[in-house]
Amino acid sequence: MWFKSCKMTFVCFNRMKSYRYPWTRLYSTSGTTVDSSEVKTFLALAHRWWDEQGVYAPLHSMNDLRVPFIRDNLLKTVANHQPGKPLSGMKILDVGCGGGLLTEPLGRLGASVIGIDPVAENIETAQRHKSFDPVLDERIEYRACALEEIVEETAETFDAVIASEVVEHVTDLETFIQCCWQVLKPGASLFITTINKTQLSYALGIVFAEQIAGIVPKGTHTWEKFVSPEMLESILESNGLSVQTVAGMFYNPFSRYWHWSENTSLNYAAHAVKSGAQEHQVPVESVLKEETEELQATASTIAGVREEVKK
Template identity: 80%
Template sequence: MDRSSWKKLYSTSQTVDSKEVKTFQALAHSWWDEQGKFAPLHSMNDLRVPFIRDNLLKTSTNHDPGKPLSGMKILDVGCGGGLLTEPLGRLGASVVGIDPVAENIKIAQHHKSFDPVLDKRIQYRVCSLEETLNENAECFDAVVASEVVEHVNNLEMFIQCCYQVLKPGGSLFITTVNKTQLSYVLGIVFSEQIAGIVPKGTHTWEKFVSPEKLESILEPNGLSVETVAGMVYNPFSGYWHWTENTSLNYAAHAVRARAQEHLEPAESA
């Protein structure tokens, strides 16, 4: 299928869940409170920023140690208030942060305005991923979807859109929650309903996706999985650490093939 056909196919498609939008509208004011509702996402940067940086640098021979991602263009999908967008900008990347929640983008725009350097490197837009296809096909060196895929309506469509906006050889980075009984007990019952670590209603267990399921969608859609690593959050210390166990949270890195491919979107069941 050629590029114009892809654009036509996704011009009316929706990966955004309106219920999820309402949930995050109510939380928008909390993004930059490091001790508040998004505290686990703030501390997750200790893992996800180096994970993105180090994997991108494997493909780069020349880089400025002070700005290692200089010259790279990154799309941060579901950027929220910019918690991950800003660190990537500080590493020298040109970052486009998109989010369907206007309140999130307003907060992100305001926060980056305090740093003139970030103000130049980061652009924010209120839109869905599929709405970026017209102007951004094969445009980005990397797409980041951190704590996002467990909120989308149509995961396969979302992955197909990621493929389309990536340059050949570009990287897709995903962090998400595995779909296990343990993730239900700890991620929803304990974290949301008992301890209040995560706001109630943030997650829907049916939308959680296992690494195996994610790979089964990525590979047929032109994205080869390079790395999958487990992540664990300690609610008492407030820190994350890497683990071989992926039964709770995990990070994945996939790469679009360098050879030009014209993939047919899978037919809906």
């Protein structure tokens, strides 16, 4: 059951920018944005995806926010929809689908969903779980691969691409976003949930969640890979995706529920829409400079936190 009482508060960016990129070539599939060390981490947990009280409990609970977030924003693009199957007729790509925790609810809403993940054992778990439901078995397809491997065959195929709790694990965020752009239809949506790069996200997301409380396994996250909403927005806009909404998210480890928040200093969700032909590119150098200065300013603080944890 979806958690109904949380109030959804959005920080909306009503941008009238139209950055469109008529890419002359597709990105080579010889490279990958997948981090092999991250694959090993998730490989060890592949059999635990559907344990609602286990290490993936926060992701099960996150569906209370992210499923309505995706559904409601997609429904803004259609005039009519079927009762009970509002996403019927839509084709969605779930990147980094894991065991299918988000893929299945989207399938139940009527969408045709392809879930991809570089960990073959995750895909085996997802395949096995969806096989218990004949309807889902027909609507959902799983593939053990990286996004870069399917760019050419699925160019401008999807009405939506989902990257939920994924971008903080990739090796090259900009290339990853460019691949998302390529597989989206013009006017289609990209949905991202991820973790901000702040002192608070380090203290709570890594020190507390991983090292103290054990909410998630140690080594799940690398703070240096976290991305701020400002940086993510700049990368999205510079690669032909117009940001529509950014909303803060907060997880209460005691109630095990997620809530929407105006504060994006920890987790946040973003919705962007693919534009059309290229007009101009937004430079990201200024944001990179600001990000570097912030990292330098907080380095000593984080080092201090690490020392305290060791004690």
